[in-house]
Amino acid sequence: MGCQHLEEIYELFLLGALSEQGALELREHLARGCPHCLERIREAVETVYLLSLTSKPARPNPQAKTQLLNGFQKK
């Protein structure tokens, strides 16, 4: 299968915006190990990353870190 028709949808696939059918088609194609699409999907992850970070950073409660680390130490 050619990949040209997938060019527009890698990001939408990662964002979860595609229809089930579209997502299934791309997932099956990726599962076949298409190197072109693997490169494109990596690039799409970059785009999703930058889009996601349009949200402003915020400071979590300092206790969150303490409790995260303490939880492991208790094990």
Next chain:
Amino acid sequence: MSEALSAEDLLARVGQQDLAALGELYDRYAFRVFGLMMHILSSRDEAEEILVQAFQRLWSESSPLSEEGGSVAAWLVVTARQAALDRLRIVRKGKLRPDARAETAGTEEGIETSSRNTKVFTSAPPAPKSVPKTAGPRTGAGKSGPGGRAKFAAMAGVPPAWLPRPGEIELIDDRLGLLHKVINQLPMSQRQALELAIFAGLSETEIAAELGEPLGKTRTGLRAAVTFVKHRRRAILGKWAANI
């Protein structure tokens, strides 16, 4: 710990059960991940719960991630976003089962009190080197059988092989402000559609309904928006000389 260590160096140490390295990664990335969680969930308790789960999962999955050599920052952002959206969908649909909450929050109280009563930190996180029960979204990830780890990863975030190289993400981080200006150049309707996809996790069909648009218009607009951002990104990062 030395600032000279890259996130990927720290991840390798996390793979050796180095808690200080996990703490260092938390210090580097918690603000941006938490900001994203807040944007999606609008609840500090819920956002902190998902934030911590993301780092618990990073601890559990550090070895395969480290072996693949992908960007830690990208993994954290994409995985946490997916987990937050899955939580949001559950809350939205009113299907937050008491037992599901109990797994996550150590409480059997239901959805009405969940955002005020998130006690995830009071229950011990999963043991290192095991996939935590609570880390993944509840989208069928737990149904994975033999060979289910890849499925788990694909559904809850991205498989390690899909992650961009750390250098690519560093380039983006260096020019994030400029890249975000690109998004503001989008027509309002396209930007709205894109934001609904990014922060509300809506599908094309749901976005069309939300915006009161024909599906075809939404679909075309979303593709145009993503293509615009992608092309601008390539140009800004010097990967594509085309004048767009």
